[in-house]
Amino acid sequence: MDRALNYQFDWQLVLSGEYADWLVSGVITTLEISALSLLLAMLLGTIVAVMRMTKFKPLEWVGLAFTEFFRNTPLLVQIYFWYYGSNQVLPEAVNKWLYAHDFEFAAGVIALTVYTAAFIAEEIRSGIYSIPKNQLEASRAGGLSFIQAYRYVILPQAFRIIIPPLISQSLNLIKNSSLVMVIGVMDIFYMARQIESYSFHGFEAFTVATLIYLSISLVVSLCINLYNKHFLRQISY
């Protein structure tokens, strides 16, 4: 008889005891690595966006090279690169510190941060460029300094435009974070696979993992929709 027909579903197995603890710790790791990478990616992405918008050519080129390089190479390859190549690229002291702590986690954070920052930089740049030039002109004409004009007029408008794509970048980041399992970060996906190899109940394990990713993403999407409804209606020129 076909083995699949004999398969006994056992949801209880993966949702209780040690396996459930593994999943919970996997969820925590996924949320941690996503949140930390997102925070760093926002910072790095903003810096790269500003570099690309300066009139200083060398900075502009570095920013451009950064975005093009990291947007156009596969994330999986980048993860392996940081995992195996970081001791060549990063300073000795940093590597020592990383080895003493959670090296897999750190390599994962670096890869996700750099990759996501390249996309975020583009979102920020296009958001700022989408504000009509006459807004800067009107604020400067009213006596606001360049920095005040950005702070009170340009950026508040740009952020309303940028935030929805930023949230969808965060969604991508959460989903992409499942790839760091290949270098041994014990996230949801890693734990699901581990449950599979201990219990042979892969179907249940991966179903639960999928549902967890789905619910995290749905919560984030819901937030985007609420945001859009609330803020985007009043903007028009």
Added chain:
Amino acid sequence: MAMIEVSKLHKWYGDFHVLQGISEKVEKGEVLVICGPSGSGKSTFIRCINRLEEYQKGTILFDGKDIHDKSVNINNLRAEIGIVFQQFNLYPHLTVLKNVTLAPIKVKGVDKDEAEKVALSLLERVGIHDQAHKYPAELSGGQQQRVAIARSLAMKPKVMLFDEPTSALDPEMINEVLNVMKDLAREGMTMLCVTHEMGFAREVADRVIFMDGGAVVEQAPPDEFFKNPKHERTKAFLKEIL
């Protein structure tokens, strides 16, 4: 001392000589209307006065001081010279009230309550105080332009520049904006208006200047300007628009 004294102003965009040696004096309280065909440099000219445009030759004195003098802070200069644009350029993410109070609070350090009091009285003057808490997109074009005028006035400027303030408006909204400008003129504001509203020029202008090809071709008090234009190009232009 003249409020604004422009002498031998030249500006080029690349090879294009857009302003070809303009010299003009505007006294305190004077209302100057600048007209001319499109591309004649009239907007560029008034935009030089608050340094929204840079120029390559000549000088502009504002209140006796060269606007490019090192001691002149450009933000303070601009606070004293209001400008109203063709496209209103209100801040769409702020309410009408906040559009008007932003610069006084941030540039002049006026406190919020005081700034709002002044803003509301200005909005009342331009006839839209009941819309103070709406967003610009909820207002008609004419109302938006009146908010833009109130926003400029909130800085208590010494001079107001108007860059074709009614050109983007539907015909039925032009008068509501012109009436506000006429009141302002009668109250003694020094104004430089780029406009083709000849009724406005007749009623309140002290002087009309006609520009063509980057130079002032002719200037006269409105009665004389409309009755006896001297230059052929002025005659042709007036025939077109009247």
